[in-house]
Amino acid sequence: MKIFTMCMECQKELGHPSFEPIITDYYEEALAFIECSRGHKSAVLLQSQKFEILLESAANALIEGYTLEAASSLSSAYERFFEFAINVFCKKNKIPKKSIDETFKQVAKQSERQIGAFLFLHLLIFGRHYTLNKKIPELRNKVIHQGYIPTPNEVIDLGELIYQEILAITNLLSSELLNELQQVTMETVQGRNEKIPTDIPRATTTGTIFFSLGTTNRKETFQEALSSYTESREKLYGSMPYLRFFSKAVEIYAKLKKNI
Template identity: 75%
Template sequence: MKIFTMCMECQKELGHPSFEPIIADYYEEALAFIECTKGHKSAILLQSQKFEVLLESAANALIEGYTLEAASSLSSAYERFFEFAINVFCKKHDISKETLEETYKQVSKQSERQIGGFLFLHLLVFGNSYTLNKQIPERRNRVIHQGYIPTPDEVIKLGELIYQEILSISNLIKSNLASEMQQVISDTVQARNEKIPANMCRATSSGTMFFSLVREENKGNFQEALASYKEAREKLFGSVPYLRIFSKAVALYTNLRSPKQ
């Protein structure tokens, strides 16, 4: 996965952005370690939840034409979303992080049990039953367990089903459990922060563009989200050559204004 960023150390020195574009890779820990042309090293910490990262990974794969990878990432995002929701529900009932982790270990490799846990916690928290979309596991299993390579249209259909499930539940959580949701996000950020060397400069990024819990409102359906993300991605990466030229001009202007030694 990749993130677009700029050097925070340069901004501190200059009092304004350097405008030097940096495209950095990040992986499981959602941490990107960067180095600008001045040699400043720093860490960018994403606050995105795992399911948000996987949704964006699916969007990238679909845009690039990798339908099997897109469907696989969508399926993983679906499962990790239930893990996120379980975390929020447990926050509502003051379950400690240690107790939750110890319990979750027993179902961590069994997605059906995780979904079962979500269903009963949803019942406990909201007092009503939640009905899952039965089409999702049927389409998912065909790809994951039978090795079926879907067409782009089939991925979009799967994406729409998963997106609507995630959107409706996340909106319910944001409306009723906003404080608990923010605690889960803060816990995620803190855990990632602890993995950064103590003396390294760091900055936090809201993270993903395709779907974001911190956004006031996400797109209403998968195709809208995909089109919006594709446009934003093209504009962002298309700006890189121009930003590089502009950053060099800024650096030259800054050097000319600096007092002679």
């Protein structure tokens, strides 16, 4: 996965942005370690939950034409979303994170049990049952278990079903369990922060653009989210030459100012 960022240490040193664009990789830990042209080394920590990252991964794969990878990432995002929701439900009942983690280990490799846990916790918290979309497992199982390579339209159809499920439950959590949702997010950030060496400066970013818990302006459909994300991605990459120009201009200005 890749993230766009700028050096915050340059911001501190110059008193304004350096405008130097940095696109760097991050992986499982959602941490990116960067070094700018001025030699500043720092870490960028994403607030995004795993399911948000996987949704954006699916969008990137679909844009690039990798339908199998897009469908697989969508399926993984769906499962990891239920894990996130379980954490929010448990937080509502003031269950310690260590206890949640130890319990989840026992179902970590069994997605059906995770979904079952979600269903009963939803019933416990809200007093009403939740009905899963039965169409989602059909294509998901063909892709994951049979190696089926879907068409772009099939991926979009799957994405729409998964997106609507995630959006509906996210809206419910944001409305009824916002404090608990934020606590789970902060615990994620704290856990990642602890993995950064103490001598390395760090900055935090909301991370994903395609779907973000950090905004209330989420798109209503998968198609809308994909279209908006595609446009944002094109604008970002299109801005690179201009940002590099501004960065060079800032560097020249700083040198001239120093010599005056």
